[in-house]
Amino acid sequence: MNKEIPYKIYLEESEMPKSWYNLRADMKNKPAPLLNPKTFEPMTYEDLRPVFCDELIRQELDDQTAYIPIPDEIRNFYKMYRPAPLVRAYCLEEKLQTPAKIYYKFEGNNTSGSHKLNSAIAQAYYAKKQGLKGVTTETGAGQWGTALSMACAYLGLDCNVFMVKVSYEQKPFRREVMRTYGASVTPSPSETTKVGREILKKHPGTGGSLGCAISEAVESASEREGYRYVLGSVLNQVMLHQSIIGLETKAALDKYGVVPDIIIGCAGGGSNLGGLIAPFMGEKLRGERDYRFIAVEPASCPSLTRGKFAYDYCDTGMVCPLSKMYTLGSGFIPSSSHSGGLRYHGMNSVLSQLYDDGLMEAVSVEQTSVFEAAQMFAKVEGILPAPESSHAIRVAINEALKCKETGEEKTIVFGLTGTGYFDMVAYQKYNDGLMSDYIPTDEDLAVGFAGLPIVPEK
């Protein structure tokens, strides 16, 4: 059955998935519904319409339809950078002298540098189809903002990005990529929104936060004719679009008769992890096949490993709906780390439910060990990984080293979500031996937990 495995398994364009896979359809324990932050009632389609695009709300609320066709226009865009390669990490295996077989799905082969583009083009497409003029969003590390600006440039849609001010200043190149794609980029907090002005009044010198940027983007979208707000992670619609990662991975493995034992992904809001594991988890839920799934999160922001499974606000500003999820509390401020894409207090509700049901494992790792893995990987595999992605590399290496001890020939698949070209400040710190680790104390976590909303039992 096994053909010789190439370094990179590329699917043909004709083998690219024609539908996204909605994992919720196969879950017995469905994720809990979003709640209205004022009434604590489940959010309805109509509740969400002022903020989100119509079709995206349908996708957000649909936990029944297993396969949702990918429109041709989106498939054509995907063809510019997909199918993404599934790489057999021969050189890493050799370096580790492990009997394990390691594969990674590489999502960094596009200018946005990450998997975020998979959902950005879908969200921009539905916004365009609805006849909207533009979309607003927030960005922290900048990958999502970049992806969205690319998608909007392609479709001729206006794109307004609120970028956390400290990132805006520290990552001028990220900002310039977005501007090159025609997006307007506003440092947040800004004078352009009510909530921004209020925050600036209270905290004149603040560098901003993701929570604040979300609030500004939401306000900006709701107050302008023909605009809606879009989001790059956490939501179920994002998970749905990202299922293309897992579907392609599975198709490529199936082509060569390879069955993974362990599937590993980094986990911030969950967009990559959820997308990668979706079709495999579907098999597990349907009792067809068993896999180990490992979510890897930073020790500085351990929502799965140290958080609570509870209803919480999705944003720091508490204007967004409540989601039932593993959370550190929307008031938890993760210590500054070099994996901005993983600095989120909560976790997508589907992944949270699966984790709570014991269907998935989670581990947390410290950033110096992550950069050590990143550098080793870069040297032997030739790709400079994003710090976020490198969390998965770290644990893949750990698992491969366990195989070395036991002699087991396990097959390990991990998601390499993106490249680190815009993270060289972090690499520089690591190269200079100046990087440190931050692990919140129980007291730090208690502050976040204290702010969890009290939701009346139904």
Place this chain on the structure above:
Amino acid sequence: MNKEIPYKIYLEESEMPKSWYNLRADMKNKPAPLLNPKTFEPMTYEDLRPVFCDELIRQELDDQTAYIPIPDEIRNFYKMYRPAPLVRAYCLEEKLQTPAKIYYKFEGNNTSGSHKLNSAIAQAYYAKKQGLKGVTTETGAGQWGTALSMACAYLGLDCNVFMVKVSYEQKPFRREVMRTYGASVTPSPSETTKVGREILKKHPGTGGSLGCAISEAVESASEREGYRYVLGSVLNQVMLHQSIIGLETKAALDKYGVVPDIIIGCAGGGSNLGGLIAPFMGEKLRGERDYRFIAVEPASCPSLTRGKFAYDYCDTGMVCPLSKMYTLGSGFIPSSSHSGGLRYHGMNSVLSQLYDDGLMEAVSVEQTSVFEAAQMFAKVEGILPAPESSHAIRVAINEALKCKETGEEKTIVFGLTGTGYFDMVAYQKYNDGLMSDYIPTDEDLAVGFAGLPIVPEK
């Protein structure tokens, strides 16, 4: 014959070329030999041994062998990022509303961000095979230094890069990528070499130049046991290794029965252009098929379009051999531009000979028009191109627009040599409307020409 053309034509690993193609073997007018800068006699194998690796000297001097096998170790490295995709630019064609069919060979799918890696791994491999401890080189824009540091990390070879000081300071992220790969990076001029100290004494505040960095790298290699100097362009050995670009391009086109009319590449020292056109030019030289070839150079550094075909020094320091080439004179200082990779006073001798024989065309373009093309390309094709590569994009667009006027359905192929992730300062200048063009006057050129060496006729 024509199958439906996918957006990206990927070859199988088994279809990857097994040999490099040495275009010189098919040339009737061979390029003139390198001359010893002191005696003006042709450089021999022994003359070159103190500076270059043995096997690379053989390749440099061999103008007879058409196909040189690629060692398995190099092929295995290539497999980490090759075969590189040949992309059908459907979206660009649609944007331009042209009947032309546009393809580009994309060489930016690796962490070094450019085609330079194709020769870096070959040069590092032969150095390692010779039992050397390490290699030295210079880098300006940083693509070559990055590529070499990746190749050396893979092979466990020491890598010392002399980086033009102004780039070292302005492109700290490039520097950090090299350091992440374990290379030592020294700003040039430095106190570590005799030539560096002399220059610093004369010009205490200088930002350095490529010519100075070459001199330091050559000195550093010659004075240390177990070290040799390597170079990323201009030399025939580099052109040979880069032929993999053209061979893959041709294999991919042949697979779909596509015959190009026009082949376009940007031209600095000639490494990419020479590699891309090699097998096609071979057919033309053998009278099998005709193509138009267009070399695109910056108007600020127009070696083909405004230079002289003469023997000249390859470096500003005049320590390297003389090469017969189109040159602006080794004393010509190109005005600062955002395409550091094209700021070279000369041109590879093979390409110079072909151009002189009327087998290839050349045009020069100004940088604002190049960035205009780059931005248009980025928006529709989703890849943020390097400024150097964007010279080829500019002329491909110009040719496609001519087809629009005439209605001709020409097939245009161009080389997209790399990505622009480390060129955001340039994009920022363009986005802010602050970019200007520099065209040397005839008086500027006269200064360079005046310094051309007087070589006795044989």
